[in-house]
Amino acid sequence: MQIFKAGERPTVRANSAYFTGTVWQDPVVSAPEPARVAAVTVAFEPGARTNWHTHPLGQTLHVLSGAGLIQVWGEAQREIRAGDTVWIPPGVKHWHGAGPETAMTHLAIHEQQDGSAADWLEPVTDEQYKAG
Ligand code: MN
Numbered sequence: 794m795q796i797f798k799a800g801e802r803p804t805v806r807a808n809s810a811y812f813t814g815t816v817w818q819d820p821v822v823s824a825p826e827p828a829r830v831a832a833v834t835v836a837f838e839p840g841a842r843t844n845w846h847t848h849p850l851g852q853t854l855h856v857l858s859g860a861g862l863i864q865v866w867g868e869a870q871r872e873i874r875a876g877d878t879v880w881i882p883p884g885v886k887h888w889h890g891a892g893p894e895t896a897m898t899h900l901a902i903h904e905q906q907d908g909s910a911a912d913w914l915e916p917v918t919d920e921q922y923k924a925g
Contacts, residue, residue, distance in 0.1 A: 802819065802820050804817050804818065804819050805817070805818045805819075805820075806818075807835070810913070811843065811844045811846070811911075811913045812841065812842070812843055812844065813840075813841060813842050813843075813844070813890075813916055813917060813922075814837070814838055814840050814841025814842065814890075814891075815837075815838040815841055816835060816836065816837050816838070816841045816843075816890075817835070817836040818833050818834065818835050818836075819833065819834040819836075820832075820833055821833060821834055821900065822902075829850075829904040829905045829906075830902065830903075830904050831902070831903055831904070831905065831910055832900060832901065832902045832903075833900070833901050834857065834898060834899075834900055834901075835898065835899055835900075835901055836896065836897075836898040837861060837890045837891035837896060837897050837898070838891060838896055839891050839892065839893060839894050839895055839896055840890075840891060840893055840894075840922075841890050841891050842862070842888055842889065842890025842891065842917050842922060843888045843889055843890055843917070844888065844913050844914055844915060844916045844917065845866065845886055845887070845888050845914040845915055845916070845917060846886070846887070846888065846911050846912060846913050846914055847883075847884050847885060847886050847887070847911070847912045847914070848881060848883060848884075848885075848903050848910060848911050848912075849883055849884070849905075849906040849907075849909065849910070849911075849912065850883055850903065850904040850905075850906050850910070851880065851881055851882050851883045851885075851903065851904075852880075852881045852901060852902065852903040852910075852911075853878065853879070853880055853881075853901075853902040853903070854873070854878065854879040854881070854889060854899045854900070854901055854902075855877075855878045855879075855899060855900045855902070856873050856874060856875050856876065856877045856878070856879075856897065856898070856899045857875060857898045857899060857900055858875050858896075858897070858898045859874070859875060859891065859892075859895050859896045859897035859898055860872060860873070860874045860875075860892050860895045860897055861873050861874075861889065861890055861891045861892050861895070861897025861899070862889065862890060862891070862892055862897075862922075862925055863879060863887065863888070863889040863890075864887060864888055864889075864917075864925065865881075865885055865886070865887045866885075866886035866887065869925070870924070870925030872892070873889070873897070873899075886914065888917045890917075890922075893922075893923070
C-alpha cells in the first residue's frame with residue numbers, strides 16, 4: 794500500500810504542445826501496470842484550454858471549481874460548472890478548458906490503451922474558442 798500525503802507530489806505545468814495558455818496538473822491516480830486508470834486534477838487559467846483530442850477508451854470529467862467550456866467537433870460549445878460531470882466516449886474529437894474570463898478546474902479520469910490515454914490533435918484557435 795502507498796499513501797500519497799497531500800503536497801508530496803509536485804504540480805506540473807501542462808505540456809504546451811497540447812494546451813493553450815497556462816494549465817496546471819496534479820496527479821491523483823497514477824497506478825502502475827497492469828492498472829490502466831489515471832486521474833489528474835487539471836486547473837485552467839482563464840482562456841486556457843486543451844488542444845482538440847480524442848481518448849482511445851473515453852474520459853470522464855468532473856468539474857471541481859469554476860466555470861469552463863467543452864466542445865465536441867461539429868457541435869456547439871457547452872458551459873460546464875463546478876459539480877457537473879461529463880462522459881466523452883472513445884474516439885470523439887473534443888476540447889475542454891476555462892471560460893474566457895473564468896478559471897476552471899476539473900478532475901479527469903481516463904484509461905490507457907497501449908500506453909496512451911489521449912491522441913492529441915491541432916490547437917483550438919482563438920477564432921474557434923471565441924466563436925462560443
Ligand atoms: Mn478530453
